[in-house]
Amino acid sequence: MNEDIRIVTQKSQAAVTEEWDQIAPERDAQVAGNHDASFSQVLEPWVLDRISGAKRIVDVGCGTGRLTSKLRLDAEQVIGIDPSPTSINIARSHDPLTTYTVASVEDWVAKHPNADADLVVANMVLMDALELDAVVSALRHLARNGRVLATMTHPAFWPFYWGYATNPGFNYSDEVFVEAPFKTSTHEFGLTATHVHRPLSAYLRAFHTSGLEVTELEELRGPESHTKFPFPRFVALEAVPTTRL
Template structure:
């Protein structure tokens, strides 16, 4: 196991948001310079290929807005939500067309209870959320007349990729807070972030309990060759309201 990785008993959502405040400038620079192959070759194309005819889009956990700006289109209203004020400041600096708001999806839907949109996107966000049921409840409310797209790290293989799957204190079936230096396929940052390992069934349970059903489920490989890492590293799910 990587000695810099720590399992934590607890951490606040505010502390996790602060980690992303600190990493935002460096993270944005990497994505902007096309040095995150997982983002540019796997995650972004998966989302963009499913835009369809959506006229209103909310990008939940939009970060510095690099994906949000790609969601724009003729006569399409795009909103980006993120609790990281530093990330939103960067997003606003390079994208003046989208509407960026500092908020979690739970906070924003509470303040805007009647808000609905054609497409809700939550890409690489769920594993950073401590209260997954509350997040899915908010996502389901926003997508009541549309669709939801989510991507997140594959819980069966991400621990292998990050090097903690064989640790004696790791149990796939448990929800575990994991603090580690943030890295992508091509770059490792000097700063750490915290994510939640939770079994895949827990995500599915929260999604279904919110009133959604899965219309598409895909395991997504990373950009590296199979001999480098042979397993899928991400999951992409499209979901719709159950009564549709």
């Protein structure tokens, strides 16, 4: 069991946003330098392979915009949304051509009810969503005439990879907040990040309830060798509205 990880039952959005404000500068430097193999070799390629034909794209939880900038290459309009002001400021500094906004996706949709997109991307976002149903509902609204692409940590195997599966406060079937040192497979940041553990069925239920049909679901392994960790670490899915509006 990883003694540096805490299982808690409550967390505010303000606290989570502050964590990402602290992480953003070093995280951006790492991604920009191609030092996160999971991002550059697994997650980013999965998303980029599926954006063909999309002209209006919204990148939800865009962070510092490194993926967002690449989404813009073939699209006519790309909007990046993230609640972290520090992340958005960094994104704007290296990509002045894309529209970046400080907001949660729920608040942004409430302020722009007529906005829609051919493609809505939520890369490594859903496990950070404190209110999953509200976030997925907002994704559905934006993609009411398009598609959703989402990636996230694999709830069945991430607890073993991160070392908290045997924590006394952890139960796979429960929704809990996990405070852990933020790190990648090659780098530890010395800062804390919070994600929400919930069973895979909770994500599928949220999509179904919101009116999104999952048309593709893949379990993605990390870039490490099979002998180091033989199980998938990520879930990637594509979904479309069950009815068009």
